[in-house]
Amino acid sequence: MPIARSKQIILSQTSYQHCISRCVRRAFLCGYDKFTGKSFEHRRNWFEKRLTKLSSAFSIDVCAYAIMHNHNHLVLHVDTERAKKWTNMEVIQRWHSVHPNKTITAMYIDPQQREKLTPIQLSTIHKITKIYRERLTSISYFMKALNQYIALRANREDQCSGRFWESRFKSQALLDERAIVSCM
Secondary structure: OOOOHHHHOOOOOOOEEEEEEEEOOOOOOOOEEOOOOEEOOHHHHHHHHHHHHHHHHOOEEEEEEEEOOOEEEEEEEEOHHHHHHOOHHHHHHHHHHHOOOOOHHHHHHOHHHHOOOOHHHHHHHHHHHHHHHHHOOOHHHHHHHHHHHHHHHHHHHHOOOOOOEOOOOEEEEOOOHHHHHHHO
């Protein structure tokens, strides 16, 4: 039975993690498929652009990455102190840059609508912001936002449905500088 990420990733011990995601069904993340003669190299660009977008929104730095033909490796650093300094507005804007939606927090971003919010709605927004702040420092949410995006695009392009990734992403804590440098 899988172990919950909250028990696997303990930021008080280390803020560096090595994460791996592997494709299923002989799917290609990037590269050239000799059997079909099809190139998937353009997917590398999808991956890199999504990483850039996510690292600018989340309080997670991408220290290193490798994109192989059927899997990827990421060395991630979670900066919880940076996220604590963000204003509520900044947290909401960062969350919405990755997860655009029409919730009450979208009303908070618009100055005209913000004036019309009731104290109960503002209280709800503060509670939601606290949740968003935690999620913006979560490797699980980071990897979900990355892997789900890539899987949806790849499946659409391959004209298929179902799983693109083998299972949950694997993660390994990097406990000291030597482990970090070795992994990178």
